[in-house]
Amino acid sequence: MTDSDESSWIHWFCKQRGNEFFCEVDEEYIQDKFNLNFLDSNVKNYKCALEVILDLNPGSASEDPAEPELEASAEKLYGLIHARFILTNRGIELMLDKYNKGEFGTCPRAFCHSQPVLPIGLSDNPGEDMVRIYCPKCNDVYIPKASRHSNLDGAFFGTGFPHMFFMEKPDARPKRAKQKFVPRLYGFKIHPTAYRTAAEIQKDVTMTPVGEIDSPSHI
């Protein structure tokens, strides 16, 4: 195992297909025990997983857990560390760079005009929901377009990341979208009564006095 950053586990992991949303957490951040408070109860084989992430594993110790299970623990631990790191100044800088490059995708809403988005979790607890994307222009949350990005746990980014991001970088916040879709039928706006259900239409018709039927016109 070399010490080169290019061959580190963190670099390898972030380059994996489907992990494009992750940024590379500084090793110094992970080495600070303060930043890992309470994570040991969330991850099996915590100590070994941490050694995998920091490339401290000496090699073929026979008492180590099976490779796939250890790899899964390392990935989960890295995700939980990542959720904390991206709330720091350094993490926000790295995520700002990815945001400006459009690496998180664009808003699917037509009138947001391809506004870049940020990843957001709906829960801070792992295993509850997958990562979503937050659009700062329409202030709404969407399912990522590429299915490979939907496979990440939302807790690896956290519920508060976009809001911390824009508090730290208010200049990066775009103006809110003012353009709204106005439904039109042959050029005319749709009256709200057109959105009634069949049951409501029936009720209105039966309440009309006999002899004065004036049903709304239908195509």
Next chain:
Amino acid sequence: MSSSQNNNSSWIDWFLGIKGNQFLCRVPTDYVQDTFNQMGLEYFSEILDVILKPVIDSSSGLLYGDEKKWYGMIHARYIRAERGLIAMHRKYMRGDFGSCPNISCDRQNTLPVGLSAVWGKSTVKIHCPRCKSNFHPKSDTQLDGAMFGPSFPDIFFSLLPNLTSPLDDPRT
């Protein structure tokens, strides 16, 4: 400019089979042939001949290039007719147009919508009846929005009101 090696398909068969054209439904040839449905569309008889020919092959020679546009404008009219609405309803229920990307809409099925009735303005979008917003389709389709028109979702739900529910309408 293209030629088909398949001797068993019509132009419409070939066109609907192109990847990225899944949103389109098949317009019956009798609808295309009815001159009332062609009212106001500029066309050359050669284009109509290509579209209506039951079998195309390499001997069809040069295609005139506007078949796609002409079929698209007829398609925009057909999907407002009763037969077209029934066909689009089937596609809507199957989820052919994709689902709403907004997480609040719980993968609501969507409908195609154009932002303009004029050809060449913008590509087709999908309309969610729950949040009433328009989105870029997930599949990378390049169909023109005029092939569906801006009125289609409201025509669809006006004629099929049972598909909407008070719980889905934020205005109620």
